[in-house]
Amino acid sequence: MSTFAPLFAEIWLAVAGMALLMLGVFRGKRSTRLVAGLTVGAFIVAFMAIAGDMARPGIAMGGLFIVDDFAVFMKTLVLLGAGLTLVLSLGFIRRENMERFEYPVLVLFATLGMLMMVSANDLISLYMGLELQSLALYVIAAFQRDSLRSTEAGLKYFVLGALASGMLLYGCSLVYGFTGTTRFEALADLFAVGHGEVSVGVVIGLVFIAAGLAFKVSAVPFHMWTPDVYEGAPTPVTAFFAVAPKIAAMALLIRVMMQPFGDLVAQWQQILIFVSVGSMLLGAFAALVQDNIKRLMAYSSIGHVGYALLGLAAGSEAGITGILVYMAIYLAMNVGAFGCILAMRRQNRMIETIPDLAGLSRTNPKMALAMGIFMFSMAGIPPLAGFFGKFYIFLAVIEAGMYGLAVIGVLTSVVGAYYYLRIVKVMCFDEPADPFDAPVGSEISIVVTVSAAFVLLFLLYPAPLLRSAQAAAVALLP
Amino acid sequence: MDTFPFLSLTIALPLIGALFIMLMPKDEEVEARNARNVALWTSVITFVLSLFLWGLFDTTTAAFQFAERRVWVDSFAISYHLGVDGISVFFILLTTFLTPLCIMASWRAIEHRVREYMIAFLVLEAMMVGVFCALDMVLFYLFFEGTLIPMFLIIGVWGGPRRVYATFKFFLYTLLGSVLFLLAIMAMYLEASTTDIPTLMVTSFSFDAQRWLFLALFASFAVKVPMWPVHTWLPDAHVEAPTAGSMVLAGVLLKFGGYGFLRFSLPMLPEASEFFTPMIFSLSVVAVIYTSLVALAQEDMKKLIAYSSVAHMGFVTIGIFTFNTQGIEGAIMVMLSHGVVSAALFLCVGVVYDRMHSRLIQSYGGLVHRMPLYAFTFLLFTLASVGLPGTSGFIGEFLTLVGAYQANTWVAALATIGIILGPAYMLWLYRRVVFGDLTKDELKDILDIGPREIAIFAPMIVLVMVLGIYPEPFFDVIRVSVENLVAQSGGTIDGVQAMALVAE
Numbered sequence: 001m002s003t004f005a006p007l008f009a010e011i012w013l014a015v016a017g018m019a020l021l022m023l024g025v026f027r028g029k030r031s032t033r034l035v036a037g038l039t040v041g042a043f044i045v046a047f048m049a050i051a052g053d054m055a056r057p058g059i060a061m062g063g064l065f066i067v068d069d070f071a072v073f074m075k076t077l078v079l080l081g082a083g084l085t086l087v088l089s090l091g092f093i094r095r096e097n098m099e100r101f102e103y104p105v106l107v108l109f110a111t112l113g114m115l116m117m118v119s120a121n122d123l124i125s126l127y128m129g130l131e132l133q134s135l136a137l138y139v140i141a142a143f144q145r146d147s148l149r150s151t152e153a154g155l156k157y158f159v160l161g162a163l164a165s166g167m168l169l170y171g172c173s174l175v176y177g178f179t180g181t182t183r184f185e186a187l188a189d190l191f192a193v194g195h196g197e198v199s200v201g202v203v204i205g206l207v208f209i210a211a212g213l214a215f216k217v218s219a220v221p222f223h224m225w226t227p228d229v230y231e232g233a234p235t236p237v238t239a240f241f242a243v244a245p246k247i248a249a250m251a252l253l254i255r256v257m258m259q260p261f262g263d264l265v266a267q268w269q270q271i272l273i274f275v276s277v278g279s280m281l282l283g284a285f286a287a288l289v290q291d292n293i294k295r296l297m298a299y300s301s302i303g304h305v306g307y308a309l310l311g312l313a314a315g316s317e318a319g320i321t322g323i324l325v326y327m328a329i330y331l332a333m334n335v336g337a338f339g340c341i342l343a344m345r346r347q348n349r350m351i352e353t354i355p356d357l358a359g360l361s362r363t364n365p366k367m368a369l370a371m372g373i374f375m376f377s378m379a380g381i382p383p384l385a386g387f388f389g390k391f392y393i394f395l396a397v398i399e400a401g402m403y404g405l406a407v408i409g410v411l412t413s414v415v416g417a418y419y420y421l422r423i424v425k426v427m428c429f430d431e432p433a434d435p436f437d438a439p440v441g442s443e444i445s446i447v448v449t450v451s452a453a454f455v456l457l458f459l460l461y462p463a464p465l466l467r468s469a470q471a472a473a474v475a476l477l478p
Numbered sequence: 479m480d481t482f483p484f485l486s487l488t489i490a491l492p493l494i495g496a497l498f499i500m501l502m503p504k505d506e507e508v509e510a511r512n513a514r515n516v517a518l519w520t521s522v523i524t525f526v527l528s529l530f531l532w533g534l535f536d537t538t539t540a541a542f543q544f545a546e547r548r549v550w551v552d553s554f555a556i557s558y559h560l561g562v563d564g565i566s567v568f569f570i571l572l573t574t575f576l577t578p579l580c581i582m583a584s585w586r587a588i589e590h591r592v593r594e595y596m597i598a599f600l601v602l603e604a605m606m607v608g609v610f611c612a613l614d615m616v617l618f619y620l621f622f623e624g625t626l627i628p629m630f631l632i633i634g635v636w637g638g639p640r641r642v643y644a645t646f647k648f649f650l651y652t653l654l655g656s657v658l659f660l661l662a663i664m665a666m667y668l669e670a671s672t673t674d675i676p677t678l679m680v681t682s683f684s685f686d687a688q689r690w691l692f693l694a695l696f697a698s699f700a701v702k703v704p705m706w707p708v709h710t711w712l713p714d715a716h717v718e719a720p721t722a723g724s725m726v727l728a729g730v731l732l733k734f735g736g737y738g739f740l741r742f743s744l745p746m747l748p749e750a751s752e753f754f755t756p757m758i759f760s761l762s763v764v765a766v767i768y769t770s771l772v773a774l775a776q777e778d779m780k781k782l783i784a785y786s787s788v789a790h791m792g793f794v795t796i797g798i799f800t801f802n803t804q805g806i807e808g809a810i811m812v813m814l815s816h817g818v819v820s821a822a823l824f825l826c827v828g829v830v831y832d833r834m835h836s837r838l839i840q841s842y843g844g845l846v847h848r849m850p851l852y853a854f855t856f857l858l859f860t861l862a863s864v865g866l867p868g869t870s871g872f873i874g875e876f877l878t879l880v881g882a883y884q885a886n887t888w889v890a891a892l893a894t895i896g897i898i899l900g901p902a903y904m905l906w907l908y909r910r911v912v913f914g915d916l917t918k919d920e921l922k923d924i925l926d927i928g929p930r931e932i933a934i935f936a937p938m939i940v941l942v943m944v945l946g947i948y949p950e951p952f953f954d955v956i957r958v959s960v961e962n963l964v965a966q967s968g969g970t971i972d973g974v975q976a977m978a979l980v981a982e
Contacts, residue, residue, distance in 0.1 A: 361594070361635075362591070365594075376627055381623055381624075381626060381627060381653075382619060382620040382623045382624055383620045383621075383623075383624050387620075387623075391616075391660070391664075394660070394661065394664060395554075395664045395667070395668070398661060398664045398665055398668060399664075399668050403661075403665075406661050406664075407658070407661065410657035410658065410660065410661060411654070411657070413657060414650060414653050414654045414657055417649070417650065417653055418646070418650060421630070421646065421649060421650075424630075424631075425634060425642055425645075425646070428631060428634060428635050429634045429635055429641070429642055459620070462550075462551055463551060463552060463553070466551060466553050466554070467553060470553055
């Protein structure tokens with residue numbers, strides 16, 4: 001029994017997912033809201049199990065599965081992201097012809113896959129978690145079956161995602177072929193300093209693995225799917241995509257790079273520097289000309305991933321701490337911003353272009369205030385939380401002596417500030433357009449208010465988040 | 479030391495006022511009136527509170543007073559550390575002095591979205607006070623950048639026709655400079671393991687590191703001062719900002735740059751500061767002469783005053799980098815004087831703009847016939863701006879030139895050209911707007927300044943005259959800190975000599 005204790009949350013979610021699937025099948029179409037509510041409940045239980053002491057640190061399933069402070073930290077973020085975005089989608093499901101109980105169940109299975117990814121301690125379990133997540137995500141991207149764009153998004157995501165999974169798997173097989181093991185600890189031992197040259201095959205495998213994971217976090221040059229999928233997928237699904245899978249994939253990328261391949265820094269550092277600079281540049285410049293707010297958020301998320309990867313490129317404990325803080329803040333900003341985007345409805349239809357926000361500060365001051373807070377925070381303007389996210393990343397980069405990288409990073413953040421400010425400009429300076437539908441729904445108001453409060457007041461008491469991020473980073477590094 | 483938290487309270491009061499306005503019930507007419515009153519009273523109380531800082535100030539020490547310190551982020555050795563010395567205390571007073579005047583100046587000029595306007599202004603005040611009393615670099619940066627958000631909104635929402643362009647330019651220029659400053663803060667933290675300003679002042683960095691750090695700091699402060707050639711955001715921002723926005727921009731925000739040089743560059747990076755002095759002198763001299771010439775060619779009153787601000791700020795940077803007591807005291811005095819005088823001049827423009835809705839010089843002429851009181855006020859501030867003895871402008875410019883003469887004769891000589899050009903454009907502006915015949919029909923029934931406007935101008939006039947005639951109480955507070963600064967930055971003249979020179 002004790003070997004299963006670390007897996008409690010995952011087992012619970014798997015059982016709950018199957019039970020909810022049954023419930024949905026037997027009760028039919030009307031059960032969507034019930035299933036969604038119960039899914040949120042299942043997330044809460046899993047969250048408490050992970051945050052509490054049910055999931056004791058340890059290794060399970062013969063070393064395939066690991067629970068440490070890092071995993072706990074990331075899993076909390078994943079569950080928060082999944083839970084909050086599911087709550088945000090409750091109203092949407094009802095209104096937009098998505099009354100199908102499979103949606104919450106698929107979100108649940110995707111989340112289960114993410115938890116597996118975060119805890120993966122072996123190339124095989126890594127791939128299992130990743131595929132469970134990806135397959136569920138392909139389906140929910142195309143969930144609005146009668147919408148051409150949604151179907152297109154799903155298909156595009158599937159084709160490109162499958163390609164990336166293939167690359168990843170090929171990379172894993174190369175590493176296995178040249179080392180004879182898939183276990184992270186064994187790999188780390190093999191590559192430990194003083195064990196001689198690393199064979200070319202391993203390096204090629206490493207490059208393939210990095211490419212596959214870069215696709216999952218949508219970093220340049222594997223970002224092409226992101227804008228289309230973000231724009232095409234139903235908005236609550238986009239919100240979900242923007243937070244949970246990204247955090248999980250980032251956790252996976254960090255663990256793979258720092259643990260099994262930790263001593264091959266020299267080999268992967270250049271890749272990460274290139275990927276991160278590319279993402280920051282593309283995220284900043286491509287977003288300048290976007291008119292669709294979901295597309296804009298896609299480019300913005302590419303940029304954010306670029307900043308987070310800077311911390312990984314630094315390859316130090318401070319860098320990992322920086323990423324963890326950044327991802328936590330990124331979660332709050334994105335959940336809040338998507339909450340606002342979900343509230344953009346006129347005559348009972350979703351609208352998603354930036355000019356539609358015109359004059360929001362007069363037609364709906366509260367929403368404009370919240371959106372303004374998120375935008376300024378994403379631009380990294382102090383005293384909002386987004387500033388602190390960038391602060392710790394750049395601190396680590398400077399500590400690693402990569403001054404050029406830091407300068408490129410802050411300069412792109414100035415370019416990026418322009419498009420966030422543009423949204424504020426449209427909301428506050430332009431003449432009001434027709435007001436949005438009111439009320440927006442209590443679940444959206446609550447989630448948006450809580451995230452706005454977090455982003456605004458983070459500076460008053462940043463210590464707990466920093467401390468747990470630091471503990472998580474320490475746990476990850478040997 | 480457990481003292482009454484004056485500084486925290488000075489920062490918190492405007493925020494509390496802003497929160498109060500935010501929570502007020504919504505009702506168009508009443509709401510606007512209440513918002514104005516709450517904002518005015520909050521800022522007046524803040525001013526009174528800040529007077530205690532001066533009253534209780536110990537002029538015999540250069541140490542930071544009213545210090546407050548609380549652990550903020552323990553794992554990164556960042557603390558909430560506030561304190562003032564002789565250099566910063568008057569900037570706080572300048573901020574709290576100008577804010578109520580700005581709010582009164584907006585009493586009628588701002589008609590729509592009054593609530594939001596007042597909230598933005600009070601938040602801005604809190605941030606500005608925070609900048610001048612922060613004793614932790616990260617905290618300083620938070621306040622420094624935090625001013626951007628309210629100012630962005632003030633220009634963007636309540637500004638003129640090209641406000642969007644102007645406010646974006648203002649925001650992005652400043653941000654571009656400050657992100658490099660942020661990297662410098664991090665580099666200094668990693669070197670010294672602290673962001674505490676008093677500790678960093680006694681940390682010595684290697685010369686090589688100093689040069690890079692200096693350039694990063696320079697990028698931020700030079701934009702803020704603004705120095706030529708990165709001054710171009712300023713005329714745009716001033717022209718488009720509402721009157722009170724221009725007042726606070728010229729009065730306080732521009733002082734961040736000079737204050738930054740005094741607080742960070744000189745004491746922390748003394749060798750690099752000396753190394754880069756020729757560059758600063760060259761840019762400043764160009765600024766003084768070039769922008770004065772540009773000012774001569776302006777047709778827009780606000781733009782003219784904006785360019786004159788750049789010229790005055792040239793004197794400030796010259797004074798700061800003389801590394802002697804007179805130069806630095808002069809620079810501080812120019813900043814204080816310019817803070818009041820330029821704010822008053824922008825208000826003078828605002829007064830006629832409210833009536834005629836034009837800022838072009840050619841729309842006016844002969845105002846003295848209809849507005850004698852206005853003509854007097856405008857004249858007084860014009861003369862203060864050109865540095866007529868007996869006004870605050872004179873003291874600062876004179877001391878700066880004395881300091882500059884010791885440091886570099888050529889710089890002093892060239893800067894004097896600016897002193898000649900200053901009256902040229904200011905008096906010419908005055909002649910074209912106020913004197914001459916009242917020929918334009920629409921000016922025939924323009925009204926003179928009313929009681930509200932007199933109430934705004936009166937304290938400014940008093941302050942300008944006091945600073946000009948009897949500046950000793952001010953120097954008394956500044957002196958010890960400046961001498962300490964000169965010693966820290968390895969100045970050439972020791973304290974005793976400097977005092978003797980001032981006494982002469």
